[in-house]
Amino acid sequence: MSKTFEVAKYEYTHHVARPRFWIALLSVPVGMVLVMLFAIAISLSSVSKLPVGYVDEAGLIAIPPSFAEKPSLFEPVIPLRPYASEQEARAAAESGSIQAYFVIPEGYESTFQVRYYYNEPLTGTIRNQIQRFLSENLLAGIQVPNQARLEAGSLYTLVSLDGTRSTAENEISKIILPLVVGLLFVIVVLSSGGYLLQAVVEEKENRTMEIMVTSVSPNELMAGKIIGNLSVGLTQILVWALMAVVFVLVMGDRIPFLRQLQISWPNMLLSLLLLLPSFVFTSALMAILGATVTDSQEAAQVTGLITFPILIPYYFFSVLMMHPNGAFSRALSYFPMSAPVAMTMRMAFTQVPAWELLMVIALLVLFSVLTIWLAGKAFRLGMLQYSRRVRLSQLFRKGGAL
Amino acid sequence: MQSIHVEHISKRFGDTQAVRDVSFDVVPGEIFGLLGPNGSGKTTTIRIILDILKPDSGSVSILGGAMSEAKKNQIGYLPEERGLYQDILLDKCLEYLATLKGMSPQQIKQKLPAYLDEFDLSSHRKKKVKELSKGMQQKAQLIATLIHNPQVIIIDEPFSALDPVNTQLVKDILKQQRSAGKTIIMCTHQMNQVEQLCDKIVLVDKGEVLLYGGLQQIYESFATDDVRINTSMELPPSIPGVRKIERLNTMIKLEPQPGVKPQEILNTLVSQGIQLNAFEIAVPSLDEIFIKVVKKGEPGDEQDL
Structure with a gap:
């Protein structure tokens, strides 16, 4: 066996066989996971996980709420629960079984107005969920080409005037x-x-x-x-x-x-x-x-x-x-x-x-x-x-x- | 046929001439003493032999030619600067050093336990090297020097950290190696060890060879007619035929006048009724020869014997 190999083998095992090598090696990913768990704990603890109710006065909802994607670790999925009348929804909110409710009033298809009553403030996650839920029902039965792209908005390519920088x-x-x-x-x-x-x-x-x-x-x-x-x-x-x-x-x-x-x-x-x-x-x-x-x-x-x-x-x-x-x-x-x-x-x-x-x-x-x-x-x-x-x-x- | 042939090597570091025109031969089955005071150029000479340093002039032939990578497996070297990997287990350290000398794991497994036993280190094999005493580390390093059965053994101060028992052990091992036909160069200041072990010596000082030859020849060439006696009687202030009377520790040294033989002095002492407990020819010790040569040693005073 070549002596170069023997030297390399010694140098390698000299480090890798030591516990401190593995402690140093694992401390990086373990540290990252701990930081991530901490971030998840912070973000989950700061938002309410109670359901949000809805009252469909417009008769719009034909498709019940569903979630195609797996929920993000950082944002809890808030169940959307139907109520027959605003009184029922209000009673549920006041009793604390739901965090808020929204009303889809008659004529929603032309006004696009939604009333949101809350104990806990409206978060971006809930707003997005409601948005997807309503869009899905509004467009039910209609074939729209590039629907997902349309919903996501335009793609921007940023180019500086001198042309030295460009980023999509x-x-x-x-x-x-x-x-x-x-x-x-x-x-x-x-x-x-x-x-x-x-x-x-x-x-x-x-x-x-x-x-x-x-x-x-x-x-x-x-x-x-x-x-x-x-x-x-x-x-x-x-x-x-x-x-x-x-x-x-x-x-x-x-x-x-x-x-x-x-x-x-x-x-x-x-x-x-x-x-x-x-x-x-x-x-x-x-x-x-x-x-x-x-x-x-x-x-x-x-x-x-x-x-x-x-x-x-x-x-x-x-x-x-x-x-x-x-x-x-x-x-x-x-x-x-x-x-x-x-x-x-x-x-x-x-x-x-x-x-x-x-x-x-x-x-x-x-x-x-x-x-x-x-x-x-x-x-x-x-x-x-x-x-x-x-x-x-x-x-x-x-x-x-x- | 010599195993090591050093021919007129010189080496200069800046303004210092470390080695100047040094030549000697070492043959198999011989323990060769490389002697000299501190800073005399011994270590530089060894490093040139081992091709760690290049000579400015001259040449070295080892095992029949220039040093090569393959020949490194035939050489066992115990440097003056003792060195072992401190932070690993003793057996791992010795195994690693043995693999670098071309030994296979099987060969190491076969030979290492026997060497550890011989040097009384078996019970320490699972200790880190840094936990061993200086003497133990030196014995471990001797194992690393010998385990691969080298043809040429170069050892620098092999007895420096050893107690008398281990000194005897190493001396016995060196004698065994000599009997096995190995070529051994030993650097040491301990002249009594040189007297007991070496067949031939070279004495260097200030980078130059002052003395070179067989030990017996050197003794003979430095022999005088001085005698040493031991008596419980008081000696007269002067003795016929004796130039100088010098009291040593337990002996008295008598320096005869030129032309007077030891036998004549013995006769004179007996005729004067002096009771003698001991009478011996005062052969100079290697220590005395060393001091005499080094003190006298001016450039050009080389004595090739």
Whole structure:
């Protein structure tokens, strides 16, 4: 078996076999579920779940209330209960068995007026339910082409006068997914990079460098470490993705946002093309840090130098959203460290020209190669300097100290 | 046929000449002592042999040629900077290091328990390495050095953290390895261990070879006609044929005048009626030779024996 594989296996099991890995891994989805449960509890507790009565003086209702869609988790379904007369409905409301009632008066077909009597105020959910209920009965027996579309209203495409920004309103749900996937990738890249940094620093702290380099080549060692720690990151993503899929399958039709979710596969693929070299680039930077610092405490202090530029686009989210083709947004998407996130965002908000995408991908690949070369050099320089820091100037000096 | 052939290697770090024109050979079935004061260039020499560092000039041949990845499985190295993964179980740590030396899981399963028993570490195998004492960690590292049955063993200060019982254990193991035809380089400051174990030594100081050869030859070349005696009687202030009388701890050292042999001094002492409890030729210890050579050692004073 190749020694690279043995190193990768050790690095992988070293992290994945630890309880703290699984605690950290599960804390994210568990936290999200808890937040969601909290939101459901808050929204359900603030609205009344009592039925709403109705009195049909117009003789309009031929089809009883029905609900084609599963109810949303966040909004309770309010049963609509018929009453023969307004007196009966009022008595029920006063006794507290219904929260409100509405009267469909005679001549509704021409006035479209409804009177709503309430103990609890009219909510948007109830208004929508009544709207659907009345429309269904009004249009009973009439064939209207594109009825659902007509009811939903027009679709808007927003285009700024200078033409730099254009968004179709119904594509908003397409935007969210790449952003979330980008964020997940950033988390994985940073956590895998962090593990890698730790793994290199640990070799120094444990004084195992000499043992290692007399057993495996530095290239095998670094390749094994990168593969092992990348696999740890991929395990994270896989577990999260699996949980997300199960969640969507079980609960998807009960959460309004998920019903509208659409996946833009070309964008996802391009994001992947951007994020892969970015991972190698970040890992190599982390390895350089690991090889040049003296202990994990110092490593933790300087990790920010790498993580901050990667996360910069999130701080300028609104700028990237409003002006995705502006000079600042472009600069962020060209700078190798901020490029993966900034470019993913631009791709979500606008149509990025193909030449720009290709250029940034090429740039990231170039920087990846350069940083790997530097990482190898830093590793060779740093491996024997247990208590000394490797200076940046040493990395660029021809030949180095060895 | 030598296993290690070091030929005129030199290495400079900035303004410091760490190693200057060092050459020596080590053959199988021999324990070779690489000796020298602190900072003399021993570790740099070892790192060059192991291809961790590249020499500025000169060359090293190990097991018949330049170092290669395949040859790494034939080498066991105990570095001066002791290092084991602290945060994992002892058996996991040793298994991992053994796999990196090309051992299969089956081979490890077969050999590791025996080594743990031999080094009295079996009851600690499920402890984290950081929970072990310094001596135990050193024994564990010796297992990692030897478990893959290497042809070349390079050990730097193997006795530094060991008690007398474990020191004897390691000495016995090194002798077994020598009998099995292994090539062993040992770096140490403990001259008594060198005297007991080494067949050949090289003494380096300031990066240069000051002394190189078989231990017996070195003793002979530094031998004098000095004698050491032990007596309960008071010695006269001067003894014919003796240049200097020096009181040691329990012995008295007599330095003869040039041309006077130890036998003549014995005769003189007996003729003067001095009752002797002990009389011996004062062969210099390796410690004395070491100090003498290093103190004298100016560049160019190399003594190749």
